[in-house]
Amino acid sequence: MSLTQFAAMGLLVGAGAVGQQSSIVNTVHNLSASGPGAIRAATEEQVCIFCHAPHNASPVRPLWNRAMPADNYLIYTSRAFDAEPGQPTGMSKMCLSCHDGTIALGSVISRDDPILMSGGITSIPAGIAAHIGTDLRDDHPISFRYDSSLAAQDTRLRDPVTLPHEIRLDANGELQCTSCHDAHNNAFGNFLVMSNVGSQLCLACHQVGQTAVTAHQSCDSCHQPHTAPSGPYLLHQPTIAGTCLQCHDGSVPGAADIASSLESLSIHETHSQVDPDGDPVTHVSCADCHEPHTMLNGAGVAPAVHANFGAIDGVSASGSPLQTATTEYEVCFKCHADGAASMPWIGRLIAQNNTRLEFATGAVSFHPVQGPGRNQDVPSLLPGWTTSSVIYCSDCHNSSVAPLGGGLGARGVHGSAEEPLLAARYDTEDYTGESAQAYALCYRCHDRNSILGDESFSEHRKHIVGEDTPCAACHDAHGIASHQGTLMNNSHLINFATGIVLPNSQGRLEFIDDGLFAGTCYLQCHGENHSPERYPDD
Numbered sequence: 001m002s003l004t005q006f007a008a009m010g011l012l013v014g015a016g017a018v019g020q021q022s023s024i025v026n027t028v029h030n031l032s033a034s035g036p037g038a039i040r041a042a043t044e045e046q047v048c049i050f051c052h053a054p055h056n057a058s059p060v061r062p063l064w065n066r067a068m069p070a071d072n073y074l075i076y077t078s079r080a081f082d083a084e085p086g087q088p089t090g091m092s093k094m095c096l097s098c099h100d101g102t103i104a105l106g107s108v109i110s111r112d113d114p115i116l117m118s119g120g121i122t123s124i125p126a127g128i129a130a131h132i133g134t135d136l137r138d139d140h141p142i143s144f145r146y147d148s149s150l151a152a153q154d155t156r157l158r159d160p161v162t163l164p165h166e167i168r169l170d171a172n173g174e175l176q177c178t179s180c181h182d183a184h185n186n187a188f189g190n191f192l193v194m195s196n197v198g199s200q201l202c203l204a205c206h207q208v209g210q211t212a213v214t215a216h217q218s219c220d221s222c223h224q225p226h227t228a229p230s231g232p233y234l235l236h237q238p239t240i241a242g243t244c245l246q247c248h249d250g251s252v253p254g255a256a257d258i259a260s261s262l263e264s265l266s267i268h269e270t271h272s273q274v275d276p277d278g279d280p281v282t283h284v285s286c287a288d289c290h291e292p293h294t295m296l297n298g299a300g301v302a303p304a305v306h307a308n309f310g311a312i313d314g315v316s317a318s319g320s321p322l323q324t325a326t327t328e329y330e331v332c333f334k335c336h337a338d339g340a341a342s343m344p345w346i347g348r349l350i351a352q353n354n355t356r357l358e359f360a361t362g363a364v365s366f367h368p369v370q371g372p373g374r375n376q377d378v379p380s381l382l383p384g385w386t387t388s389s390v391i392y393c394s395d396c397h398n399s400s401v402a403p404l405g406g407g408l409g410a411r412g413v414h415g416s417a418e419e420p421l422l423a424a425r426y427d428t429e430d431y432t433g434e435s436a437q438a439y440a441l442c443y444r445c446h447d448r449n450s451i452l453g454d455e456s457f458s459e460h461r462k463h464i465v466g467e468d469t470p471c472a473a474c475h476d477a478h479g480i481a482s483h484q485g486t487l488m489n490n491s492h493l494i495n496f497a498t499g500i501v502l503p504n505s506q507g508r509l510e511f512i513d514d515g516l517f518a519g520t521c522y523l524q525c526h527g528e529n530h531s532p533e534r535y536p537d538d
């Protein structure tokens with residue numbers, strides 16, 4: 001602003017309610033004694049003087065009348081953050097000269113003594129919303145160049161050449177407090193430069209994607225631009241889960257109750273801090289499975305990624321990172337494949353916790369997650385399932401009270417009463433008495449009558465009912481990796497549990513596939529020596 005302009009401004013102030021003055025007078029930025037806010041001068045009648053002065057002012061444009069605060073701010077950061085701002089600059093420092101709370105409101109350069117404020121207030125007190133403080137780690141980032149190259153680096157940012165005229169970057173192309181706020185004009189509330197109804201202010205710069213979930217369409221469902229409890233990502237609660245569970249705890253009609261699932265015995269522990277230290281694989285958040293900005297309603301058809309996962313990232317069947325997963329298992333592979341997050345649940349002859357290798361379509365035998373299974377003779381399959389079926393991890397790992405099993409609870413891999421996060425009961429202890437409940441998980445897809453009717457393995461009933469042997473003693477529910485087993489020894493998901501099945505007296509522990517519904521076993525179990533035993537004959 002030129003001096004002539006400033007003189008004109010002075011005239012306006014003297015002349016009455018027009019221009020800048022008309023807009024600022026009725027706002028809380030009118031700190032004069034006649035201002036409308038709680039924070040105002042005891043007697044001072046000038047409006048502009050708290051920020052501007054015609055002479056004796058600092059050389060900073062626009063004839064700024066305040067000392068600049070010291071550079072001792074803590075700066076916003078997050079793992080996803082691309083810009084690298086330093087200490088606040090330019091107009092942001094002007095705002096902070098009041099809003100960080102370190103400088104007295106009435107302390108202006110043009111006066112020797114500070115202007116006296118009413119009620120004994122000196123600076124903006126801590127604890128009120130307007131107190132931004134010197135810790136800017138929980139505020140929208142400021143004072144960095146927002147240019148086309150930043151937008152090219154972060155494709156979820158719009159190119160700033162498309163900014164609506166209300167939103168201005170400073171002369172250095174930097175985003176400042178004044179990109180979102182106009183200290184003189186409170187027409188839209190909070191001195192915003194434009195309305196943020198429908199998140200239009202946020203969307204002027206961010207293009208985070210489309211969601212069909214109505215309750216998620218407003219950024220402020222989850223985010224707040226200042227003093228955000230999460231710090232990184234500016235969320236309403238310290239954690240991502242906490243932010244989601246504000247609604248998904250049974251309190252909001254239509255929002256599925258996930259909080260109660262998370263109180264189950266076996267859970268994904270989603271309550272870690274945002275951007276936790278250490279390997280991301282060892283921490284789970286809602287946003288690891290549901291991309292917060294692109295969720296649609298509803299599930300999918302296996303193996304397709306669920307609509308309600310949105311455009312979530314993953315790891316492919318071959319182990320490469322994917323920006324957008326197209327199947328559910330690719331999402332799980334982020335943490336349960338290479339460098340897996342959890343230990344094998346059951347000790348087996350062949351140990352493996354890389355589910356990517358266990359379910360590979362080239363694996364020795366496997367449940368059909370990545371593609372249809374190998375076996376064309378699975379007589380136990382219930383109607384709805386065939387040897388061409390593909391199933392989800394979440395067909396077996398789900399809430400035990402989900403509709404899948406006839407319950408009324410929310411579906412999803414959040415928590416279950418059955419370990420390890422199983423959709424239904426699956427007893428794996430030796431000497432389990434057979435019942436429809438004990439192996440409810442398997443009996444959802446495999447006909448109990450067929451299994452106990454010995455339609456494939458002629459000794460199923462003898463072992464399961466006669467000997468109280470759990471399915472898990474013989475079967476690995478996942479699969480046997482191609483480099484570990486052989487078609488001869490590990491077809492039909494045979495991978496003995498070493499806590500139950502022992503080597504026979506010759507030290508041999510082996511299954512041999514002898515063709516359709518035929519095989520040979522060398523082992524010792526429940527004190528019985530198989531040296532060997534054959535089916536269907538023996």
Ligand code: HEC
Nearest residue numbers: 001009020021024029047048050051062091094178182183
């Ligand atoms: C609470 C602080 C504050 C008060 C009070 C205030 N201003 Fe400002 N003013 C600013 C800030 C910050 C800027 C620079 C940022 C901007 O341009 O939005 C500014 C810039 C200006 C400019 C230059 C605008 C431009 O586009 O370059 C004019 C003119 C102006 N103010 C006039 C006034 C007048 C007249 C008053 C009194 C009626 C007044 N201001 C009161 C904070 C204030």
Ligand code: HEC
Nearest residue numbers: 078080081082083146154179201202205219223225233234
């Ligand atoms: C004037 C443009 C602009 C407006 C308006 C804007 N932002 Fe931003 N925002 C940015 C830029 C640029 C970044 C820096 C992104 C980066 O470098 O990764 C950013 C960063 C963020 C971040 C931190 C991202 C990270 O990677 O950690 C969040 C969260 C955010 N904005 C949310 C919002 C919300 C919510 C709104 C609406 C209240 C909003 N923004 C309005 C430009 C804007």
Ligand code: HEC
Nearest residue numbers: 028037038039050094095098128130177178181183190191
């Ligand atoms: C001279 C000190 C001063 C300066 C400089 C100043 N403010 Fe304020 N601001 C205040 C005070 C005092 C309040 C009222 C706080 C209250 O009563 O809760 C306020 C309130 C606000 C509010 C809340 C409005 C509302 O409706 O509650 C916003 C937003 C705001 N200021 C933004 C800014 C921005 C952005 C800048 C810089 C462009 C700025 N302020 C510069 C003193 C200042």
Ligand code: HEC
Nearest residue numbers: 092095096099129130132140142176177180190196225226
């Ligand atoms: C990216 C946009 C953006 C930037 C940059 C930004 N703000 Fe805000 N600010 C907002 C929005 C939006 C609100 C309204 C929040 C709401 O409705 O809850 C707000 C609210 C405020 C408030 C009112 C209190 C509160 O927390 O709601 C103050 C004070 C404030 N801003 C000051 C500042 C200051 C000072 C800066 C620079 C250090 C700044 N803002 C930078 C968008 C921004």
Ligand code: HEC
Nearest residue numbers: 080156199202206208216217218219221222233240287292
């Ligand atoms: C349902 C809650 C929710 C809503 C609604 C939401 N976000 Fe987010 N947002 C999040 C969470 C959670 C994260 C952290 C993501 C992570 O860790 O992967 C995030 C991260 C971000 C980031 C930084 C990460 C990145 O990839 O750049 C930006 C920017 C952002 N959100 C902007 C917005 C904007 C703009 C809106 C409104 C259009 C919005 N968000 C709406 C929950 C939400």
Ligand code: HEC
Nearest residue numbers: 213214215221243244247254255286290292297298299308
């Ligand atoms: C402001 C409240 C609110 C917040 C916060 C919120 N949600 Fe929602 N969410 C809802 C409501 C209400 C629905 C259902 C209504 C609808 O689909 O529009 C829903 C639907 C969903 C769905 C879709 C279910 C389906 O298949 O139809 C998913 C998944 C979801 N939310 C996950 C999340 C996650 C993850 C977060 C945190 C990042 C979150 N929500 C934060 C209110 C919220």
Ligand code: HEC
Nearest residue numbers: 268269282283284288331332334335341342393397420421
């Ligand atoms: C971001 C990493 C991550 C992703 C993605 C993930 N998990 Fe997990 N999962 C974990 C961690 C870590 C544990 C250990 C329990 C905990 O601390 O949450 C776990 C535990 C489990 C358990 C229980 C195992 C035990 O030993 O208790 C099952 C089952 C499981 N996850 C299945 C899945 C499925 C199915 C998917 C895909 C839909 C999936 N997980 C996606 C990290 C992840």
Ligand code: HEC
Nearest residue numbers: 329332336342343344345346353355367392393396420477
């Ligand atoms: C046919 C049902 C079924 C399917 C499909 C399935 N699981 Fe499992 N999963 C189980 C059972 C049962 C266990 C308990 C251990 C056992 O029986 O060997 C288990 C154990 C686990 C464990 C605990 C650690 C371990 O390896 O024992 C994790 C983690 C896990 N599954 C993740 C997954 C992931 C990821 C997928 C999809 C890629 C998946 N599961 C698909 C049934 C299944």
Ligand code: HEC
Nearest residue numbers: 241244256258270285286289298299306394410411412413
């Ligand atoms: C390990 C992956 C994973 C994590 C982590 C996860 N979810 Fe889910 N979520 C799922 C799966 C799988 C579904 C079921 C998809 C389907 O069948 O529709 C689901 C479904 C949902 C639904 C819809 C439930 C219904 O019945 O309508 C909501 C809401 C939801 N999740 C919210 C959350 C929230 C909130 C968090 C964090 C506390 C979270 N999810 C964490 C995998 C996950």
Ligand code: HEC
Nearest residue numbers: 365373374375387389391395441442445471475477492493
């Ligand atoms: C969601 C449905 C589903 C569930 C639950 C399920 N299965 Fe399966 N299972 C299938 C399908 C489909 C096939 C056929 C795959 C093929 O053709 O190779 C199959 C095949 C098998 C096979 C034969 C594999 C081969 O290569 O010969 C065994 C053994 C088996 N299941 C055991 C179990 C056990 C034990 C459980 C309980 C832990 C279980 N299944 C749970 C769907 C399921």
Ligand code: HEC
Nearest residue numbers: 378379380439442446456457463469470471474492517518
């Ligand atoms: C003592 C070891 C053993 C136990 C215990 C066992 N199975 Fe099997 N199962 C086998 C063998 C061996 C085969 C292979 C039969 C063949 O040659 O095709 C088989 C085959 C199967 C098949 C594939 C063919 C079919 O029948 O559709 C399914 C499914 C199956 N078992 C499920 C189960 C379930 C469910 C349980 C527990 C309720 C269980 N098995 C317990 C050894 C066992």
